[in-house]
Amino acid sequence: MEENLVKTNTENAAHLLEIFSWVLMFVIGTVIVSVIVVDIMGDEFEKPNSDFWPIMVLCVAIITVILLTARGLKKHQQWARYVGGLIGTIALAAFPVGTVLGLFILSNLKKGWHER
Helix, strand or coil, X not given: CCCCCCCCHHHHHHHHHHHHHHHHHHHHHHHHHHHHHHHHHCCCCCCCCCCHXXXXXXXXXXXXXXXXXXXHHHCCXXXXXXXXXXXXXXXXXXCCXXXXXXXXXXXXXXXXXXXX
């Protein structure tokens, strides 16, 4: 059997969400490592306040939702279309990279949902 080598727009949106999650993982990972290194360096540096770790857990949960949404888009699930649209809309505020990714995600979701 010959496999379709052309990706649908929905799959493209899923790949863009995966890229967005990798960028977020890099940023969150860098922040966490930086705080841990400063924490190890000694008492003369300021320690993170009590809100830091819950916020980091929330960021990891958001990244997990984005990855699950990308997986749902690859399987062409309806709930993933709505969550992907919400994520794409929120990403528009993260100028400049998030704006570009958000526009591509939204355009691929709009024009590609019925091609399957």
